[in-house]
Amino acid sequence: xxxxxxxxxxxxxxxxxxxxxxxxxxxxxxxxxxxxxxxxxxxxxxxxxxxxxxxxxxxxxxxxxxxxxxxxxxxxxxxxxxxxxxxxxxxxxxxxxxxxxxxxxxxxxxxxxxxxxxxxxxxxxxxxxxxxxxxxxxxxxxxxxxxxxxxxxxxxxxxxxxxxxxxxxxxxxxxxxxxxxxxxxxxxxxxxxxxxxxxxxxxxxxxxxxxxxxxxxxxxxxxxxxxxxxxxxxxxxxxxxxxxxxxxxxxxxxxxxxxxxxxxxxxxxxxxxxxxxxxxxxxxxxxxxxxxxxxxxxxxxxxxxxxxxxxxxxxxxxxxxxxxxxxxxxxxxxxxxxxxxxxxxxxxxxxxxxxxxxxxxxxxxxxxxxxxxxxxxxxxxxxxxxxxxxxxxxxxxxxxxxxxxxxxx
Numbered sequence: 001x002x003x004x005x006x007x008x009x010x011x012x013x014x015x016x017x018x019x020x021x022x023x024x025x026x027x028x029x030x031x032x033x034x035x036x037x038x039x040x041x042x043x044x045x046x047x048x049x050x051x052x053x054x055x056x057x058x059x060x061x062x063x064x065x066x067x068x069x070x071x072x073x074x075x076x077x078x079x080x081x082x083x084x085x086x087x088x089x090x091x092x093x094x095x096x097x098x099x100x101x102x103x104x105x106x107x108x109x110x111x112x113x114x115x116x117x118x119x120x121x122x123x124x125x126x127x128x129x130x131x132x133x134x135x136x137x138x139x140x141x142x143x144x145x146x147x148x149x150x151x152x153x154x155x156x157x158x159x160x161x162x163x164x165x166x167x168x169x170x171x172x173x174x175x176x177x178x179x180x181x182x183x184x185x186x187x188x189x190x191x192x193x194x195x196x197x198x199x200x201x202x203x204x205x206x207x208x209x210x211x212x213x214x215x216x217x218x219x220x221x222x223x224x225x226x227x228x229x230x231x232x233x234x235x236x237x238x239x240x241x242x243x244x245x246x247x248x249x250x251x252x253x254x255x256x257x258x259x260x261x262x263x264x265x266x267x268x269x270x271x272x273x274x275x276x277x278x279x280x281x282x283x284x285x286x287x288x289x290x291x292x293x294x295x296x297x298x299x300x301x302x303x304x305x306x307x308x309x310x311x312x313x314x315x316x317x318x319x320x321x322x323x324x325x326x327x328x329x330x331x332x333x334x335x336x337x338x339x340x341x342x343x344x345x346x347x348x349x350x351x352x353x354x355x356x357x358x359x360x361x362x363x364x365x366x367x368x369x370x371x372x373x374x375x376x377x378x379x380x381x382x383x384x385x386x387x388x389x390x391x392x393x394x395x396x397x398x399x400x401x402x403x404x405x406x407x408x409x
Contacts, residue, residue: 013143020152033077033105040080042109045158046073047085049108052097060231063087063094064238076105086249088242090192091235092227093160113155119162120151120324123169127328130176131301131335141331150324153361159321164190168328172304175212184215191220194243199315203307206291257368259323259360261286262316264372283314286380289387296390301336305329306386309379320361329382330358350385353378 027035033046040046050072054062062068064087073080100108124145128134134141145151154161167189174183184204190197197220204212228236257263262279269275290310294303308329312318333354356378363371 010140010143013140013147017143017147020147024152024156033109034079038079040077040083041106042113042158043083043156044085045109045112046077046080046083046105047087047089048093048097048112048158048160049076049101049105050085051087051089051094052099052101052108055091055094055098056101060235060238063091063235064242088246090194090227091231091239092192092223095227095230109158112158116154116158116162119166120145120154123162123165124327124331126169126173127331130173131331133339134331134335137338144330145327148324148327148330149359149361150321150326153321153364154324157319157321159319160193161319161321161324164193164196164322165324165327168308168325172328172332175304176300180209180211181215184212184217185219186215187212188216188219188221189223191223195315195317196311199311200307202287202314203290203294203310206287207294208291209294254317256319256364257372258316259312259318259320259372259375260315261313261376263318263368264376267368267372279316286310286313286383289383293383293386293390298386298390299336301332302386302389305332306383306390309383309386313376313379313383320364323358323361326358330354333382350382353381353385357382 027037028041030036033041035041047069050069051063053072053076054060054068059068062072066084066087069085069087073083073085100111103111128141150161153159167186170186171183174180174186187200187204188197190200197216201213201216204216254263257267261282265275265279265282266272269278287310290306293306296303305328308325312322312325315322356374360371360375
């Protein structure tokens with residue numbers, strides 16, 4: 001990838017990054033909380049800001065009251081009537097955003113996006129530092145990280161997925177050093193998004209990594225326990241009721257299908273029961289495949305990549321900004337490929353699939369019936385190729401050759 005023309009690759013990625021962020025800056029340049037096309041700046045950040053204002057005032061009875069949320073959102077950003085948020089987020093998010101709610105919306109958004117940038121950079125550096133083959137290619141890697149579509153989507157939506165990325169980066173750092181319980185503690189932080197902690201927990205349960213599972217459980221229970229110790233049982237009860245209501249309001253929560261196996265089959269199969277059964281069967285197959293990869297003698301870069309891909313595929317609720325979690329996959333597979341070097345007849349399939357997957361946040365406007373089969377097929381094909389490499393010793397070398405030869409194509 002980098003051995004051919006690092007300067008050309010760097011320039012190409014820089015052009016992409018500059019173009020993306022120039023468009024974003026122009027859109028954000030208007031005064032006030034609405035962008036140039038009349039949408040709320042930071043979109044989803046308004047929801048977190050409202051939660052923070054509720055927490056700051058101590059009006060916990062409003063935390064899961066949709067009418068109260070809507071009234072506060074209209075007061076904060078007049079003209080946001082077309083945006084409706086259903087309060088099902090965890091109470092710890094409200095506590096975390098309470099300090100930002102003391103600022104005007106635009107100021108709070110600027111502070112949050114600055115934090116997102118810092119956390120994203122920290123996460124990428126944490127992964128990159130363990131990728132020795134990439135140390136000689138700092139400029140192309142920096143340009144690639146800035147041009148990464150998942151990061152762009154995260155900034156565009158003012159979302160929280162960057163916190164999940166940081167947890168994954170710390171877990172990867174710990175797993176490389178065989179600090180499995182510490183890796184679990186990092187992953188347990190994801191309980192502020194319960195579907196993510198359940199997804200990664202399922203992967204490591206199937207892989208029989210019990211110290212990781214134990215660490216995840218300890219961290220998750222601690223975070224939830226401290227939150228409800230501070231807020232009381234009434235908030236805990238309201239949160240449980242909100243979670244129980246999710247199946248009934250799933251279509252309102254997720255107007256677009258999930259960027260995962262669940263979303264794909266919900267879109268393709270009209271029967272809810274049939275789509276759920278197909279999803280469950282393929283999720284189990286994905287978990288078993290990933291467990292085989294993790295417990296194999298394959299390189300750690302391949303094993304970590306498989307875990308992240310599996311967590312995304314089996315997760316029932318994945319948005320475009322959640323695909324920021326593909327950043328470690330791109331870095332890890334590229335590092336492993338560069339380390340192996342070229343030397344055999346390549347095939348373009350694997351690199352093409354990686355490019356399709358990481359670019360997915362850029363084509364969210366494409367109809368789901370086209371976008372989802374392509375995205376899910378791309379992630380599944382990468383995972384299947386990792387599985388084949390883990391199962392056949394001679395396959396590991398060919399995978400590196402494919403990636404090196406075609407990642408820049």
